[in-house]
Amino acid sequence: MRAEKGECELSLADVADHADGIAFIAWPQDDLDAFEAELPRLCDALTSLRHVAATYLYRGGDYARIERLDRLAQANGLRILATNDVHYHVPERRLCRTSSPASARK
DSSP states (O other): OOOOOOOOOOOOOHHHOOOEEEEEEEOSSSSSHHHHHHHHHHHHTTTEEEEEEEEOOSSSSHHHHHHHHHHHHHTTTOEEEEEOOOOOGGGGGGHHHHHHHHHHHO
16 A cells, blocks of 8 residues: 555556546646756656646746746647636635634634
């Protein structure tokens, strides 16, 4: 047994073995250098990988980051796919998010 009960341990080979009919999107984390090094391996293993997720993070440098992701995608035969990290449709709803856990405990 590779993982203890209640845990999950999947390798890239495990995912690739069951990838038929699945459309994959490579989702970069903050370290784009590490993502750049890993992307060719992902492309080789996951033949249905077609996109790199590009999200506007509102941290500054977003245009440069997205342009770099586009170059990385193109260099690996992929395209970028616009994504977002939306939690609420208006900022006023954020109050509900921060107060709900406290309300639930009462």
